[in-house]
Amino acid sequence: MSRVPRVIRLVLILGTALPQLLHAQQDSREVTELRRRIVEIRKQLPAITESAEYAAGHFKDDSTKRLLVPKANDPGFWLEFRYRAGGPPETQDAGDPNARGLVLLPVRHWQGIGLGVAMQAEQFQLQGRPVISIGPMVDRPSLPLGRRFLDNGAPNGDRVHAEINAIANMIVGWTWYAEVVAAATRDGWWTGTYLSVLVPGATQHNADVRFRMSTPPPAILAAGTLGTAYLDAVDALLAAAETPAQGRLVRQAADSLLARKRDGGQLFVASCGHYLLEELPRDTLSTPFRPVDWRWDVGGKLRAGGANAGDAMLWFGYGGYDCPNVEVSNSFRDAGLGVVVVSDKMPTGPLPKGVASFLPLHWRLPDAGAPIPFAPGAVGALASIDMAVHYLWLKRLVGQ
Numbered sequence: 001m002s003r004v005p006r007v008i009r010l011v012l013i014l015g016t017a018l019p020q021l022l023h024a025q026q027d028s029r030e031v032t033e034l035r036r037r038i039v040e041i042r043k044q045l046p047a048i049t050e051s052a053e054y055a056a057g058h059f060k061d062d063s064t065k066r067l068l069v070p071k072a073n074d075p076g077f078w079l080e081f082r083y084r085a086g087g088p089p090e091t092q093d094a095g096d097p098n099a100r101g102l103v104l105l106p107v108r109h110w111q112g113i114g115l116g117v118a119m120q121a122e123q124f125q126l127q128g129r130p131v132i133s134i135g136p137m138v139d140r141p142s143l144p145l146g147r148r149f150l151d152n153g154a155p156n157g158d159r160v161h162a163e164i165n166a167i168a169n170m171i172v173g174w175t176w177y178a179e180v181v182a183a184a185t186r187d188g189w190w191t192g193t194y195l196s197v198l199v200p201g202a203t204q205h206n207a208d209v210r211f212r213m214s215t216p217p218p219a220i221l222a223a224g225t226l227g228t229a230y231l232d233a234v235d236a237l238l239a240a241a242e243t244p245a246q247g248r249l250v251r252q253a254a255d256s257l258l259a260r261k262r263d264g265g266q267l268f269v270a271s272c273g274h275y276l277l278e279e280l281p282r283d284t285l286s287t288p289f290r291p292v293d294w295r296w297d298v299g300g301k302l303r304a305g306g307a308n309a310g311d312a313m314l315w316f317g318y319g320g321y322d323c324p325n326v327e328v329s330n331s332f333r334d335a336g337l338g339v340v341v342v343s344d345k346m347p348t349g350p351l352p353k354g355v356a357s358f359l360p361l362h363w364r365l366p367d368a369g370a371p372i373p374f375a376p377g378a379v380g381a382l383a384s385i386d387m388a389v390h391y392l393w394l395k396r397l398v399g400q
Helices: 003-027 029-043 045-061 075-080 114-126 159-186 202-208 225-241 244-262 274-282 298-304 329-334 383-399
Strands: 066-069 101-106 131-135 148-151 267-271 312-316 338-343 355-360 368-371 378-381
Touching: 003 244, 029 045, 029 159, 029 225, 029 383, 045 101, 045 131, 045 148, 045 159, 045 225, 075 159, 075 274, 101 114, 101 159, 114 131, 131 159, 148 159, 159 225, 159 368, 159 378, 159 383, 225 368, 225 378, 225 383, 244 267, 244 312, 244 338, 244 355, 244 383, 267 274, 267 383, 274 383, 298 329, 312 383, 338 383, 378 383
Parallel strands: 066 101, 101 131, 131 148, 267 312, 312 338, 338 355
Antiparallel strands: 368 378
């Protein structure tokens, strides 16, 4: 056989495979961007640690002070730090002027809001509630934004980066909180941490735990160790999401939803994860999905939303298909929905009736990324990061 046909065959093979490879790489752009952000966040770990030490000292001065997050600014970020596995007990809304403590203030972008954020931070400060802001370092206003500012690694402050910035803000926030836990032990006290409801014994642990624990710290933790461990855990999740195998599964899930859309079906979305529970109802721009609140009367809400057999549901579960305390699978099945389940726990047998595809996530219990040598064993939530990046990924694929 001559060499020319072989060369031609090779060119044809490369001509087919290379676009597919480039397409697969392009498909994971949200994951790739978050991994780039982690590189940038690691560079400022000393600043995060110093900020955490400042916060630990502030909390130590008064046992009634708590972590404050302004719910109105970012409800998803607020809920992520409220009753959350791997997170602090007794978080309060900074919008309540009577709540005392330190404000963690997330900023998704600067377009049109920079002056307002600066004024809000100044108001908190005047109330004796110091502010630590998280947001894009680039393009931030040349005005005071609290006692400390932590960069989320965004290339600029434009609104176009707001959704990915929201996830990056969570990563920075949990890295910071992990370092607060460590800094408190070096300051002679310790903050409790919630345990996932999926872990045995969580109900009693969570009933007893407090932000300010009543005994001396069980161990002293070095600066930078918990923040590094948390970033390592998040990066491992993102590395698993960036593999070609996961990319194919994401594409299959998107294709399943697109098929329903092409046939005239509506596309619904819902989640029992913390961040997405608040984020999805507010995501109304450039999205192919209609949000559904699963927390009560799911069937009634689907009927009110005009759901019909042949429509589809993109469902982000926690600990499997159904929620820990609420069953949604029967309601979805009764409505005749084709469900794309995105969750950490794959079914061991055939897919349940009505499930069109199952997209696995890679977070695992105890849903906290930084190990600690005392109860509950780890801090820094993970599941919401995994869910949120897959939501943005699927939203782009289905909406394009």
